[in-house]
Amino acid sequence: MRQHWVLGQELRARYKGFLNESYDRHEIYVRSTDVDRTLMSAEANLAGLYPPEGSEVFNPNISWQPIPVHTVPDSEEQLLKFPILPCPKYLKLQEETRHSAEYVNKTRDHADFLHMVANVTGLADCSLESVWTVSDVLFCESRHNLSLPSWATKDVLERLSDLKDFSFRFLFGIIDQEQKARLQGGVLVDQILKNITAASQNESSGLKLIAYSTHDTTLGALQMALDVYNGKQAPYASCHIFELHEEAPGNFTVEMYFRNDSARPPFPVTLPGCTHSCPLEKFQSLLDRVIAKDWERECQLSGPDNDKEVIVGLVAIGCILFLLIVLLLTVLFRQKSQTSGYQHVSSGAEDQS
Template identity: 35%
Template sequence: MLKIVTLLVLYFNNFGESTVLYAAVIYRHGDRTPVDTYPTDPWRNESLWPVKFGELTNIGKMQHYELGKWLRRRYVNLISEEFDPSTVYVRSTDVDRTLMSAQANLAGMYPPTAKSMWNQDIPWQPIPVHTIPENNDEVLAMKRKCKPYIEEKHKYINSKSYKERLSKYNDLMKYLTVNTLKKINDYEDIVSIYTTLKIETLYNFTLPPWTRKVFPEAMRDPACYSFQTATGTALMTRLMIGPLMQQIVNHMYDAVQEKPNHIKLSIYSGHDFTIGNILNGLGVYDGNCPEYTSTVFLELIGNGSDHYIRLSYRNSARIVEPYVLSLPNCGKLCPLQQFTKLYDNIISVDWEKECREGSPVSWFVEFYFILLLFLGILYAVSGILILKRRDKKLLRQSLASTQKRLFHQ
C-alpha cells in the first residue's frame, strides 16, 4: 500500500524538481534557414535569407536562450547557480546550428553572477560545449560508420513491408520529382522538400502553385515517418541509439550509487533526427515531426531506496510544459531496474566490438597488419641484399682462387 501511495505522489508531482536525482536533456536546435533547396525553388537564392543556408537564425538563438532560462527553473534544485563542470556536461553534434543553440541555451541557464562576471559590458560567460567530428561520433551525431548497421538497413529498406508502405506514396514522389526537378525516391527525400517548404512558410515566402496539392497534408505523414526509418529494426535501434542510452543509464547508476562528483545533468544538442531516433527507439514516437527546440527529458526520480525513470517530451518552439510519456510495459514512472531490463537490447550494446569497421580497434588491427607487412617486405629485401652480398663475396673468392691457381701454373 505504501508503495502505491509513493507512486501516486510521484505521478501527480510530475515536475517536482526536488525528486530529480539526474536528468538527461536532449533537444533539437532552434530556427534555421533551409539546409538544401530544390532546383525549381523560387527562394533558392541564399541572399534572400537572413543567414547562410543551414545556419541558426536570431529567432533560433532566442528560442534556445528562453529554453535555457526555463531549464534553469526546472532544475534549480539539481544544479548549482555557478556552472560546475564536474556535475554538468554539455555535448553537441559538430554542426554550427547545434553548437550555437547549445551556447545560446547555456547563456539562458547560466547568466553570470557577481563571482563569474568577467566583463561588465557583456552579461554572458563562456560554458564548455563538447563535440567531435560527425563521422567519428556514434553517440550523438550517430553517423560513425558501422558495417552491420549498413547491412541491416539495406535489408530493412528492401523488405516487402517497407516497400509496400513506401509504394503508397509513388504518385506523390512522381509529382514531387516532376515539380522540383529533384529525384524523389524515399521518405528522406520527401522530408527534405517538406522541411524546406515549411521553413519558407514560416518566413512568409509565397510557395509555388503546385505545392497546394500536396503541402502540407499529403506530405506530412511520409515526411514524419522518415524519423522512424533509422531505427526500423531491433538491431538498427541497438546500434543507432545504444551508445547514447548506455551513457545516460550509466550516469543514472552513478547517481544512485552517489559517486563523488557524478554528473547530475547531461545536455545533448542535436537534430530532429536525434529526437526521432530516441523516441522511436524507446517505442514512444507519436508520428509527429520534431519541431525546433523539441526536447526529450530522461529523468531519474528518487524516493528513498526506490528509483524510477520518467520520460517527458515537449514538441514545440514555444516554451510549454513537457508531457510525461508512458513507456511500453512500464508506464509513466518506470522502475530503474525494470527499465534497464526492458531496454537491455539497446543499453547493453558493445558498439566498438559490433561495429569494428571504422572503429579504433579495427584501425589498430589494420595498422598492425600494415606494419607487419612492411616489416615482412623489409626483411625480404634485407635477405635478398644479404644474399647478393654473399654471392658477390663468394664470386670474388672464387675468382681470386682461380687467378691464384692460374698464377701457380
C-alpha cells in the same frame, strides 16, 4: 536561437533549488555534435540557463557568459549522430525494409506525387528516402515566415510532412525495430543509462546535469529505441528529459518527459512495461534488450564470405593438428623399434678361434 534561449530559462525554473544559481563547472556537462547549428543551439540554451549575475558579469552591456560546450570531430562521432555507420548488419536491415510491404505500398501510393516534386524542384533522385530534404527546407522557411513556392500548397506540405515522418520510421523501425535499435539508438540509451547509474552510485563527480545538443534524427533514434516515438518529426528546441529521483536512501526511480511545444510544459513519457516513475533496476532491465554487448561484432554480417573464412581457418587448424599427430606417432614408433637391454659384441680374438 530564441526558442533555445527560452528552453534554457524553462530548465532554470524547473530545476531551481537543484542546480546552483550561478554557473558551476563541476555540476554541468554539455556535449554537441560538431555541427554549427547544434553548437549554436547549445550556446543559446545555456545563455537562458545561466544568465550572469554578480561577479559573473564581465561586461554590463552583455547579459551572457561563456559556458563550455564539448564536441568531437564529425568523423569520430559514434554517439549523437544517426544513423551510425559503417554497420553492414544495419545496412542489410535497411535493404530488407525496402522490400517490406509497407515500404513498397508507400512507394506505389506516392509515385505520382514524388514525380511531381522531382519536376518542380529539379531533384534527380526523389524517393521516400530523399524527399525529406524538400520537406525540411519548406519546414524551415515556413517557420521563419518566408514566402513558399506556389506549388507548396497546404495539401503538398502535409503529404511532405507525412513522408518525412515515414523516413524516420524507415531509418529506425518498420522491419526488426529492436535489432535496429541495438545498432543505432540503443548506443545512446546505453550511455544515458551509464550516466544515470553513475549518479545513483555517487560516481558522477558532482555532475547534476548532462545535456546533449543534437538532431531530430537523434531524438528519433533514441525514442524508437525506447519504444516511445509518437511518429512525428520533433520540432525546434525539443527536449527529451531523463530524471533520476532518490525516493529513499538507495531507492531510485527514473522519470522521462518530452518537450515538443514551447507553449506547454514537458509532458510525461512512460517506458512500456513500467510506470511513469520507474524503479531504476526495472528501467535498466527493460532496456537491456536494445543494448548491444559488442556493437562492432553485432554490426557484422554472418554471410557466405564470413562462413568461407571460418571454414578455411578450421581446415588450416585441422591440417596442423594432423601433422602434429603424425610427428608424434613417428617418434613413438621409432622408440618402440629399438631393442632395450644388452647386446652381444664380437671380438677379434673370438673370431680367430
